[in-house]
Amino acid sequence: MKNGIRLTARRLAVLITVIAAAAAAAAMSLPASASSVFIRGDSAATAAKPVYFHTLPPGAKLPSGAECARLVNATPLPEDKAANKPYNHRKGQRVGPKFFSAGDSPKAQKLLAPRIDGDFTGTTADILRWAACKWGIDQDIVFAQAAVESWWQQDTLGDWGTDASACPAGHKLGADGRPGQCPQSYGILQNRYPYEDGGWPGMIRSTAMNADAAYAIWRACFDGYETWLNTVPRGSQYQAGSVWGCVGRWFAGRWMTPAALGYVAKVKQYLKEKIWLTPDFRQMG
DSSP: OOSSOOOOHHHHHHHHHHHHHGGGOOOOOOOSOOSSSEEOOSSGGGTTSOOEEOOOOTTOOOOOHHHHHHHHHHSOOOOSBGGGHHHHTOOOOOOOTTSSOTTSOHHIIIIIGGGOOOOOOSOHHHHHHHHHHHHTOOHHHHHHHHHHHHTTOTTOEEEEESOGGGSOTTOOTTTTSSTTOEEEEETTTTEETTOSTTOTTHHHHOHHHHHHHHHHHHHHHHTTOOGGGGSSOOSSOOOTTOHHHHHHHHHHSSSSOHHHHHHHHHHHHHHHHTGGGSGGGOBOO
8 A cells, every 4th residue: 555554454464474484484686687677598498488577677667568468468377366357357547646645756656657557458467477577576576465465366355444435436335245344455466545546446447457556656666766655664764676675565554664574574485485376376267
């Protein structure tokens, strides 16, 4: 979410689990060379291997959504989450003029917001690959974080509350099965209403829109635009270029705090396990 702490019961349960796993969490760093978006095998035998998208450095020129769609569609991956099919076949929308917080550098709204559109359809894995490519973040980090947030389920609802003003259209109190409550976080990355101006209802209806918006925010953080993080309690001084600091900020709304670090440990645990490749993760029908 933007500018808030998301310690609901569900997330507290995650946090308790991750603190225990933190010591064993795998370390992750930027690739030695981040000058290209992807790496291919260099022999004919690996020519058909899917493109792998790596983290690009702060301020890098990012590939367009259309270029990423071409790369992903050249080597598509199968669908592992059958329930996502209706959401995966819907594209997104352009966002509003206040998508990024007023506390961000104006560069975020100027340079990044116009790129957000959710303009992709495909399998769940390919949508996540597309978002990783478009925003220059290692695709396995995206896979692992989406597993922590929703087990890759676009219909996931979270951060339930009783404030009617925090319910998006069509999700009034009680409408989603809990009397007197509505969910405030939605989708594969659990984007939170009412933040991310202009992204609703697309981030509920479209997997691509949900992931596109989430990693636009990650990129704003990674590029150093979220200067408001140095005006709130933090574990260290915020600065550009920390892949994991910006992953933790998504959960905690703060920089390098215990809550943020615990969440990062859980994402690293899933990354080490490659949880998305395990039989129990797949949902085919």
